[in-house]
Amino acid sequence: MSKVLVRNYSISLDGYGAGHEQSLENPLGVGGSKLHDWIFATRSGNQMIGQEGGNEGLDDDFFKNRGTGVGATIMGRNMFGPVRGPWGESEWTGWWGEDPPFHHPVFVLTHHARPPLEMEGGTTFYFVDGGIEAALRAALEAAGDRDVLVGGGAATMRQYLRASLIDDLHLAMVPILLGGGERLFDDLGPGARDYHCVEHVCSPAVTHVRLVRTS
């Protein structure tokens, strides 16, 4: 049966998935780009942006498997782009250029309908205005017997966690303090205690924790 996954989601010690004052120039907010330093230190992180070099080993093993077995991705509108309100004449097609790195259907949560955007390489962005459960149904259908990845950002993740819809949650805890920003975990409620740790390992840069839901 298909699972709903989070993979490589980076948070600071104080629990933020992005710093405060997120903007077009600084999409991860003040200090937030440090959350992804570990990714760009890996070989697979470098390959993703067309660069050579980078470390192999634990962090690379996690990051290079980010898409393994995934048939569809869900993301929040803020992760798709900085455009707010109705789409209007917007020509924004995501942060990722003509050939986004997904290569499968991507469901973008929004309050504003928009026709699907078919990109190169097998990625199509679908805009879902029916809420998180509608997006999940559509993603599961599109994924077939593969899994669905919830990509982010923090607000989207939090909604799925609160609704106990995430089956397998891999966090990358980065040993920095941001002091403020967008918090991933906020009063998840008693359902949070149904998650159990199945993997807990660290590199010098980051601690990887994988939790699965057991009821």
Added chain:
Amino acid sequence: MSKVLVRNYSISLDGYGAGHEQSLENPLGVGGSKLHDWIFATRSGNQMIGQEGGNEGLDDDFFKNRGTGVGATIMGRNMFGPVRGPWGESEWTGWWGEDPPFHHPVFVLTHHARPPLEMEGGTTFYFVDGGIEAALRAALEAAGDRDVLVGGGAATMRQYLRASLIDDLHLAMVPILLGGGERLFDDLGPGARDYHCVEHVCSPAVTHVRLVRTS
């Protein structure tokens, strides 16, 4: 020069130093006792409560050094005990029996004055009603050339962190979700970004992170 330290302070992945519904019977709240399982799995944690056995290794190394070089401890009133409001005729002398494990002066933050309590083994509890800076001055004076430990709980720690008064912060990140409770880190502000990681290691049970303030 004396430093202000936090050592072995355990928090959940979602950032809680205790679960919700803390009480006399359940001082760490719902699910919160799991935050200290790693301590009671170590040899030094067992010794602390008069038991034999337990693991040696990384976790034990951290826990057995909890008092090394420490000349005074600061704690919040809730960590000292469950009594609230004026002390009145209270005979509460802390959770730790006749011979508390501190063996040095302990400064308890309170809004209500109370004469010092001299216990066995060198521990004296002083009750400070002048705020966190007054308590720190008294603790630094008592510690001489040794360090001051801020013992907890979360609310006390948070006040010292927000005031940028902690020099060296060792956290034990436990890979569980509590879903709610008392949060350690909450909008620390830009001062949080002055902390830098100097140690980041993990055992199967817990990730140890040590941060020092660099300005």
